[in-house]
Amino acid sequence: xxxxxxxxxxxxxxxxxxxxxxxxxxxxxxxxxxxxxxxxxxxxxxxxxxxxxxxxxxxxxxxxxxxxxxxxxxxxxxxxxxxxxxxxxxxxxxxxxxxxxxxxxxxxxxxxxxxxxxxxxxxxxxxxxxxxxxxxxxxxxxxxxxxxxxxxxxxxxxxxxxxxxxxxxxxxxxxx
Numbered sequence: 001x002x003x004x005x006x007x008x009x010x011x012x013x014x015x016x017x018x019x020x021x022x023x024x025x026x027x028x029x030x031x032x033x034x035x036x037x038x039x040x041x042x043x044x045x046x047x048x049x050x051x052x053x054x055x056x057x058x059x060x061x062x063x064x065x066x067x068x069x070x071x072x073x074x075x076x077x078x079x080x081x082x083x084x085x086x087x088x089x090x091x092x093x094x095x096x097x098x099x100x101x102x103x104x105x106x107x108x109x110x111x112x113x114x115x116x117x118x119x120x121x122x123x124x125x126x127x128x129x130x131x132x133x134x135x136x137x138x139x140x141x142x143x144x145x146x147x148x149x150x151x152x153x154x155x156x157x158x159x160x161x162x163x164x165x166x167x168x169x170x171x172x173x174x175x176x
Contacts, residue, residue: 015061017093021086024057025050033086041145045082048152054089055157058097066097071157073099075164078139080146 021031029050030036036045051074059067073092076099077085091100158164 017090020057020061021054021089024053026053028053029082029086031086033083033090036082036086039081039083040142041079041081041149043149046080046085047149048156051150051153052156055153062097068160069097069099071154071160072162074150075154075161077150078143078146080149081142 018031021029029046039045055067055070058070070092073088074080077088079085092098154161
């Protein structure tokens, strides 16, 4: 849980990350990254609507500055698989909603993050099943899919992004 200042005053309430994500996205995004372990970027798991809901929640409950930082954070992410996003968002959140130079490590979407033995066991079997069930996406494909997932959100907030440019992924241009 974190205490946040809003408009220069310490708020009397704490904001717990899992409750916040669940509430802001109306339960559409499971805050446990382990739920999505091994899955690539998928519009059913994470999309621009959910990113906007998190942005609005941060803006309302935490403040304008952290909300702008969230836009920059999303812009800088290369892997928007729900698992990788949630792990990076946890670092962003517990880092005081500050933008870092390295918001995400490659391959975090396949990382086990369970908080107890049962969760780790279930995640491990899920990851093994996913690995045996198909081929892994190339990093270029992960980035291209991630760009398409956040395109609408980035377009809406591009004026809040430091260093905004149109990005090229492989041979495809996305609108940012």
